[in-house]
Amino acid sequence: AIKMADKGHGVLFVVLNHAGDMLTGxxxxxxxxxxxxxxxxxxxxxxxxxxxxxxxxDRRGLVGCVPLYKIAGAAAAAGKSLEEVAAIAQKFADNMATIAVATKGATHPATGMEIAHIAEGTMEVGMGQHGEGGGGTQPMKSADETAAIMMDALLKDLDVKAGEKLMVVINGSGATTLMEQLIVFRACHKLLAEKGIEVVASAVGEILTVQETAGFQMFIARMDDELLGYWNSPCRTPYYRN
Structure with a gap:
C-alpha cells in the first residue's frame, strides 16, 4: 500500500497505538x-x-486518527512537503484527547461471542477500541451526566482554558443512534460554552465503529487557524466529504 501511495514525494504513515498495529508498523x-x-x-x-x-x-489510539487524516491530507493537497505534513499531523496529534463509554460490548465477528461483558445497568467509562477496559465500571448515568464526566476528563488532560478553541467529535461505536449522539454533542456544547470555550469544528456520527458496541467516543482537539483551515478545506473521498 505504501509503495502504491508513493508518488515520488514520500508517504505519511499513521499508526494507531495498539500492540499489533505497532508491531506491524x-x-x-x-x-x-x-x-x-x-x-x-x-x-x-x-x-x-x-x-x-x-x-x-501506553495510550491507545481511538477516533482521533480520522480528523488527523483529513487535516494531513489537506496539508498535502496544499503542496506542503512530507516533513511539513508530518509536523502538522504531529501538532494535531499532540493536542487531541479521546475517551470512550460503553453500555454493551461488541461481539466477535466470527464466533458471535461477546468480547467484553458489561453488566446491565452499568457503563464502562474508558472502554478501548476493541472492548478493552480502562476506566472502570459505574452505574448508568444520563446522557448529560455522562457527557460531563467525560468532558471533564478530556479538558483536564489537555489543560484547556477559557478562551481556547476546540474541535469536538462524537463517534458512535455501532449501536448508538444518531439522535443519542446529537444529545451528547448538545451537552458538550453547553458545557464548553459555560466554561468560555468555543467549539469551532465538529463531527457527529459513526466514524470509527466497533461492531455493534453500544456507546460512543468523545474526542476534543485544541485548534488554531492553521489546523482549522485544513479541516475546513474541500474534500471528496469515498469515506468523507466536506
Whole structure:
C-alpha cells in the first residue's frame, strides 16, 4: 500500500497505538527503509483512560486518527512537503484527547461471542477500541451526566482554558443512534460554552465503529487557524466529504 501511495514525494504513515498495529508498523518501517521509500510515521495515542499524558506511549489510539487524516491530507493537497505534513499531523496529534463509554460490548465477528461483558445497568467509562477496559465500571448515568464526566476528563488532560478553541467529535461505536449522539454533542456544547470555550469544528456520527458496541467516543482537539483551515478545506473521498 505504501509503495502504491508513493508518488515520488514520500508517504505519511499513521499508526494507531495498539500492540499489533505497532508491531506491524515498526516492521513496515524497516521494510520501506530497505526499499528506499521516504516514509514518516506518526502514532496516534490520545486515549486518556488508560495512561496519563506524560506516559503517552501506553495510550491507545481511538477516533482521533480520522480528523488527523483529513487535516494531513489537506496539508498535502496544499503542496506542503512530507516533513511539513508530518509536523502538522504531529501538532494535531499532540493536542487531541479521546475517551470512550460503553453500555454493551461488541461481539466477535466470527464466533458471535461477546468480547467484553458489561453488566446491565452499568457503563464502562474508558472502554478501548476493541472492548478493552480502562476506566472502570459505574452505574448508568444520563446522557448529560455522562457527557460531563467525560468532558471533564478530556479538558483536564489537555489543560484547556477559557478562551481556547476546540474541535469536538462524537463517534458512535455501532449501536448508538444518531439522535443519542446529537444529545451528547448538545451537552458538550453547553458545557464548553459555560466554561468560555468555543467549539469551532465538529463531527457527529459513526466514524470509527466497533461492531455493534453500544456507546460512543468523545474526542476534543485544541485548534488554531492553521489546523482549522485544513479541516475546513474541500474534500471528496469515498469515506468523507466536506
Amino acid at each position: 515498526n516492521l513496515t518501517m524497516k521494510q520501506v527503509k530497505k526499499l528506499g521509500i521516504n516514509v514518516v510515521k506518526v502514532v496516534t495515542q490520545e486515549d486518556v483512560a488508560n495512561a496519563p499524558r506524560e506516559n503517552a506511549d
